[in-house]
Structure formats: structure tokens, C-alpha cells
Amino acid sequence: MTVLSGLKARATRTSLVQAVRLIEQAAKMRGRPASIGEDAAPDEEPLRFVASDRMALVATELAGIDDDGHQPRVTTNIMGLVGATPALPPFYSEIQLQRRRLRDRSVAAFLNVFDHRALSFFYRITRKYHWLLDHERAGRDGSDAATGAMLAFAGLATPAMRDRLELDDVALAPLAHHLGDQRRSAASVETVLRHLLKRPLRVLQAEPVWMALPPEEQSRIGGPALGRFARLGGEGVTGQEGGEDDHLPDAALIGAAVLDVQHHYVIEVGPIGYGEMIALCTDDATITRVRELCRLAAGIEHRPILRLAIAAAEIPPLRLGMADAPALLGRTAWMALDPGSDATLVECAIPLTASG
Template identity: 30%
Template sequence: MTTMQPPRAETVPTPAPTGVLADLARAPWSFEPVQAVRVLERAAGSNPADAVRFQGVLPLAFPASAVAGARLGQVEGAPAVLRIAHLGLLGPSGVLPSHMTAAAIEAERRRNPGFARFVDLFLDRQGAFFHGAQVKYRLALAHERAAAEGREDAITGALRALTGLGTPYLAGRLAVDDLTVIRHAGHFARGPRSAAALEAMLSGQLGAPVRIRQFAGSWVRLDAAERSRLTPGGFCRLGVDMVAGEKVRDVDGRFEIVVGPLSRAHFAALLPEGAAVRALTDLVRLYVGPAMSFALRLVLDRREVPPAELGEAGGLRLGWTGWLTGAAPPARDPDDAVFEIGA
């Protein structure tokens, strides 16, 4: 009777390193420890926190670099080994007496690395804490590591709170990307809202010159019950509450976002039906609040004005992309395409 052997798990060898991984394996001394760990964590992909094991160096000579060697995992998913010289219990930078390093070297010569590997158990924890402290106070590295682990770093969370999107329920609800808003957290953190800050934000997002035309003004229609009439309580006191007509002029409640001059393709991408305008509207509304209305005025480069021709392909749209021009370009950039996107 034959006994059945349990199936053995298949191991997939680690592919040969290429690019910057090959550079790290070939010349580890040319890397700083934080960058070497970063390269190995990026190569690990799904589980960067367990991508690296730290080992010390045993020679008593003064190390020429902080990183003495790097070895990738033998099988796919196995952690890489990074030999470091700037930390440790043994070696030239170690805190243990030198005779213990000499004993570990002698054991290595006898092919008995057990003592050195036991000491490396403590070094691995020490190296992980040291690297974590370096990453914590480097914004780019902290953001990159948190993104690889599927979470948000503390600095990004603080910047998100400054923009008013700090609670989880507000994340990802705008047409504009949250990272775009976070990039302008300095403008949102200031109390007064300024046209200069809005111009800076929108010009960076749209990739075109932006000018805010303040006090553009608008007509506000009065409800029938609010209009003046010759009855008691009918808002008919001269100089107090009487209004002639059914609408009044609001001077400071509206502004215009003037974008351009634009190429024809860029002009078409900023028409109200596009996703770029929805993102722009959400960003502006988040910044200025609900009290003000605004319009988008697109300025087309006069050399890009299309001829007035009838046709199905690329036909002109009245009030949007159509101008009555002659053979020569107009004398100035047309700026009469105005869209009320924030009414």
C-alpha cells in the first residue's frame, strides 16, 4: 500500500533584476539607505512593509558606505536582504564590545553564522524603526509609502482638513480630483478669499492664462410678492424700499473667469458640456462659497477663429463656436463666448 505525499507548494523564482534594481544589486554602496529601502519596497508591490530584512556587517574596518550589500529574495514574495553599516550591534559601528564581533567573524569562517543571524534579529527591528523615522518626516516618501499600503499619510490628511474635505464622507465627491484641491490647501487655509489666489489655482489647473473680472454684476429678479405696488405694505415708500421694475442690479454678487487666449482645441475642451468645466465649477464653488455667482468667458486666439462654413463635420454652433468673419483674421481675440456655469 502506497502512502500519498502531500502536494508541495510551487515556488516561483525571483526574476532577474533590471533597471534601478540591477543598479542596487550591482553597486549598493552608491545608494543611501532610505533610497535603497524605497527601491526594494517599490519592487515588492503589494506588501511593501515586509519587503526588506536588515543585516549588519562584521569586518572591523571603517565602512566606506552606509549600504554594504543588497540581495533580492530567492523566490517571488520573499523579502530582500539589505546589509547596512551605519547601524547594528556588531561591526565597526556596533555597540557591543569588539571581541564579540571578532567571535562572530571567527564563527562565520567556520560556516556557523548562527550568532550573527541572531544579532540581526534585533538589528532588523532597529533598522525598520530608523527607516520609519526617516520616512515620517519626508513628505514625498511618506505619501508614497502610504499610497502603496492603501492608506493616507498624516500630512495629506491635515492638508485635506484645511480645504474643508477632512471628513471621510466628503472625499471623492467633487468632479475635481481631491489631490488637486489639496495642492492648493494654502489658499484655502487663508480666511479672506482673493481673486489672485483663484487666478493662480485656475491657471494651474487649466494650463492657460486666467484673469478674474470682479464686480461683473448681474440682474436679480424679484418675486411678485417683493415688488413695489400701491397698496399698504407694498414696498412703495420713496427712498426706503421702493423699486421700479421687476429686477434689481447686483453689482458685487457676480464675477467672470476670463480664460485665454486659447487654441481652438483648448477652447472646445472648455465648453460647458465638458468634464473640465464641471471640475472647474466644483473647485471655484468650493473656494468662493455659495453666495456668489460666476461665469466663464472664453477668449479664442484670433488666428484660430474658424471660417463661417456650413457642414456636418465640425460645424459651427451659434453662440458657442461661431463667428461671422471675413477672409482675414479679426483685429482682436474674440471674447464674447460667455457661459453662466455658476449661477
């Protein structure tokens, strides 16, 4: 059953706006993108409105739907110049009925010019102030008011903030309540990534990572003073005895690295298949998309790590030169795996830094 045949069967149980909406969408799918009540030629519009001229009182908005194969005719019980609730004096309704008995449709055709235009404007007004209809008509370009408001909540409404990501900005509108919340949580980041990437994943926060210290931040015994962490013992930071800055260092760092648990988090995807893992490891566009979403959802002060989980049974034996199961050194090159193991391996980690 087509959309139009279904509407014809239940025309008296369907509202005017809903029927016109469905007919308009069906016309667009058939390659007729013209909208109702705008500047298109009458025969190019998706449908033709006809106001019923019957004098009987009715309880529904639609009297019926007819289709000649080119342009459906939607007969309404409302907003007619003549009929049960006429805009013109009743005398004109009587004239219309007299001419119809004589099989003269000229008066009806003349009045229908105004009926069609008035009903078209009525539908346009309804669509303008009904944000769901406005959003549906705008499609994927994000020009409707509802999408603009959602992007404003997310901080992406101004021209300088638009079209900066590989992902279409319109796809971010349903996630405005997460992106606009200044309290960035792991659950919020997880929801954003799962919705946009369409993959099973979870976010693990407070991931411990060893961070290398630059030489000027490392304390030394002897040698010149470097930065605020001066050498242990002897002169102060300035190296001038008796100066106003002459003091012993107030802190010391021993070692070449520190364990940071505050600024790193892990996005664990999976378990996934081996082919999907290879595709993710080699797809720069997907890696870039994940990196941009992480910056947007969690902020630039946190550093994400993409970790791919895979069942050990999914990993093929490691052999050189296998084009169908290539091994990526440091990511998918496992050796001496137990083929009967039911473990899940999470050693494939991809730091999502600025350079990828």
C-alpha cells in the first residue's frame, strides 16, 4: 500500500496538516521538490486543494482525497468560500449548488483558485510555527529555527563556530544538552561518541599515563640552576649571592617523568572484529572525527586515547605478507596467542594527539 492509497482509505480520520505533510514528502521522493503555496506553477505543486461546497455539517477536516496519477486533490471541509462554513454570504453557496446541478463547474473552478491559495497559506503558517514540520522541511541543511536554537545551546550558532569539523554540524543538534553543559562528565562524552560513531564503546576516566619532564623541570645536584627548580644546595635561582632573589629552591623533582592521572581518559571501543580493527587503525578520517569530537565534548585540557578491544579468538595467526590479514606493528601484531582463549585484548591504543 502506497502513502497516497493509505491516506485515501482513512482520509476522514486524518488531519489536514498530517495528510499534506505525507503527500508533500511522497512527492519529494518522486522527484517533485516544489513546496505548497510558494512560487511554483500550479501543476508543479505536490497537490491541489479543493474546498467542499456541501452544506451539511461535518466533524472532520478532510472530506476525501482523489488521485488522477499526476496531482492528488485534497478536499477539505474547512476554509472554503462556500459550503457549510462559508467565508462569503450564503447566497453564493446557493448559486454554487444551482450551477452544480446544471453540470456547470465554472463557478466552482473560479472559487477554487482562492480556496487553494488560502489553504496553501494556512498550511505554510502551520509549518512555520510547528518546529517539527519546519525541521522536516529544512532537511539536513540546518536552516530551520529548531536546529539553530539547538546549535546555539551547544555554542555552535555563530558563523565563526560553524563548519569547523569533519562532521556535519547538524548532526550535533540532538546532543546540544550534552555539548552545552559546562560540567563535562564521562557519561556525557560517552553518549556523544556513541551517538555519532554508532559503535559500542565506553569512556574510562583518570587513566594513569607517564609524562616526560623537560630538562628545565628536573632537579639536579650541582650544575647551573634551571627554571624554578634550582639545583639542590648552593646558590639560589639567580646564582647571585646576597641578591633579593637569593634563596634555596622551594621544590624538587626527582626523575625524568611523572605519573599523571588527571588529564587522560580512554575511549574503549568494542569488542570488534579483526577487519573492523584494521579499518579503524588505517582510517585517518575516522581518527580525525573521533579526535574532534573528543575536543568538543571533553575540552582541550583532557587528552583522549582510543583503545580498541578485540576477542583473542578473532585474531588470525601472525604471518608475514598476508594481504587479507595485515599486521600493524605496535597495534595488531600479536604473537603466540592461545587459539582457544576467550580473553579480550585491549593492547591496541591510539593516542588522539593533535598530530594523530
